[in-house]
Amino acid sequence: MKIFKNNNGFTLIEMMIVLLVISVLLIITIPNITKHNSKINSKGCEAFVKMVQAQVQAYEIEKKEPPADIQALVKEGYLTEGETSCPNGDLVRISAEGEVTSAKKETKSE
Numbered sequence: 001m002k003i004f005k006n007n008n009g010f011t012l013i014e015m016m017i018v019l020l021v022i023s024v025l026l027i028i029t030i031p032n033i034t035k036h037n038s039k040i041n042s043k044g045c046e047a048f049v050k051m052v053q054a055q056v057q058a059y060e061i062e063k064k065e066p067p068a069d070i071q072a073l074v075k076e077g078y079l080t081e082g083e084t085s086c087p088n089g090d091l092v093r094i095s096a097e098g099e100v101t102s103a104k105k106e107t108k109s110e
Helices: 012-063 070-075
Strands: 091-094 100-103
Touching: 012 070, 012 091, 012 100, 070 091
Parallel strands: none
Antiparallel strands: 091 100
């Protein structure tokens, strides 16, 4: 009489090797992602400034003058309330000539 063994499962050693490989891949990739996070935020801020500049131009075409500040764009519906600063927290400013720039958020130290 023959007894057949069912060998379809994984052994503990095989599972530990797979977990080790996954852990090594995570250890390699996570620092690379965090390194590039500041670059991603600065590129997002550049894109946001260009978008606000386009809204300033649309405002100028309609109103025949540049907006006084970013709140004027929000008030007139060109931007929403949450769109007044860059994704990385930098403030967006509009000059008297209608030029849009971003500046680091000033922190208060007490």
